Amino acid sequence: MTSSYPAYLLRRLGQFVLVVFIGINIVFFISHATPIDPVEQTVAAATQFGATSPEAIALMRQSLRELYGLEGGLWEQYAVFWQRIAVADFGPSLSAFPTPVSVLIRRAAPWTVGLWSIATLISWSLGNLLGGLAGYYPRSRALRAAGAVAMALHPIPYYIVGFVLLIVFGYVWPILPITGGYQINLERAFDLRFVASVFRHSLLPALSLILVGLGGWFLGMRSLVSNIVTEDYVVFAELGGVRPRRILASYVMRNALAPQVTGLAMSVSTIYTGVIIIEQVFGYPGLGSLLVYGVLAGDYSLVLGVASVSIIAVALAVLAIDLLYPLVDPRVKAR
């Protein structure tokens, strides 16, 4: 598909707006069209222990309705919901009162974004590199073995892989920290010991994400490359005496890169889901742990906030990859 860059840009921006719009609407619909009233749930939880006077309960109900944006008709609530999204204000968290939900999210987000981007980058580039080699040298024993491992790990969900790693490195052979984002008794300063601790704590979560993610890129790249090597221009280049390394890099893998970047944009949300789950497994202090904590603590605003922020974050990441896409596919720029 040939199109000019501005037209491409506009289309991707439109898609971004649509994703945020539909995603936030799903969140609104789910949180409002259910038979369960979050206000009554919170009231029930709060009054579970000890007697509370009826006046106090009525007062509590009133302030919770305001807090959750459940005042007025459905359209009014809808408008309030979008207003809150626009200014990123999800009200105070109930379980960490009076800290606003946005503060909790801002505190957790760097951990998630760091884990998400680094694990994606490593598994994508390593998977593509190995997959490209495996497609170009189909007879190599080592690469075939790598293919078998990738094929076995690829279909297993993140939770199971993370859980098995947790058991292996937590109980069977305890050499790596299995919980938290850094050593608890260390002061949070930007020095070598703290950074090293953060790195050590990120090893198992990142490893789980990479192990699962690698296979998809490996298998995809291998089949792309094994189709491209039969193309005429590759055969001509070989006959013309171009060095094999150059053929592999500039003739074969360069052309297989474009669909893999599209694939990356399409799997951003799957990887995000993986990060959220893995964080929970390893008690990593990111959005995933925050989300599960919110559910267990019955914190309505917190769960709603994390879900909304997740949608926007994933949409932004997809947009970023889409904007980089013309770098690997020059046809987009051509007029």
Added chain:
Amino acid sequence: MLAIARDLFRYNREFALGVALLAVVGGVAALSLVSPYPPNLTYVVPPDVPPSWPYLLGTNSRGQDVFWQLSFAIRNTLAFGLMVALVSRMLALVIGLVAGYLGGWVDRVLMSINDTFLVVPLFPILVLFYFVMRDSMTWALLALVMAGLGWAYDARLIRSLAMSLRTREFTETSVFSGMSVGRILAEEHFPYVLPIVFSTTLNNINWAIGLEVTLAVLGFTDINTPTIGGMIFWANQHTAMVAGIWWWIAFPVALVVATFIGFFLVAIAMNEYIDPRSRLMRTGA
């Protein structure tokens, strides 16, 4: 059909391994029909017995036989995956075939929605869904919601096939002979996309089971229906790993991993069979 399966079995190692794994998994699930214990009763056998006769895979801290518990769990888990895959397949087929055949603005609108569903992160949404539903969350409801969220990838695939089918001569013949759009799609195009739908169904089952296990392990589903995720949830609740009851966790994990790899290998073998180029490569032509 049988001949194809036989050939695949003979020449395709992945297919043979995948089918063998699924046969074991299916066998364990089928045994739940002859279980001596009902699935939800606790303390029917002595708790915490390691794997031994007559408790083949040991017993758990809730006084249940792990083997029979496992057979109920895998049956429910498989049924869940199948149900999600079937419902989402219908959505994917209708949307993909219609978008590919009609083209134009219908295609653009449907594919914009499609791409949105590809991108929206499902897990936080499913967690939110559990959060607002709590105890009213049933197994069937979760399956329906996941089917409603999980059709996008395959709809795109089916659409790309339907687009090329539209330009084929037999489509024009059917149009000129006065067939309605619905009949063309159902009778002429549907059989062509069936093989690829079959292979993506298997991947969709894996996707559904994976998410269900994850939600169940966190306790975010109906925990009274025994599933693989539910078993791990209860094992974690009783801190089975710390207590050394490894068989309570190891066997469900092993069985569900066999399920994932089995479905995936069969799906890959199907894909290879559908694509004649890779079939030729295999025979060395």
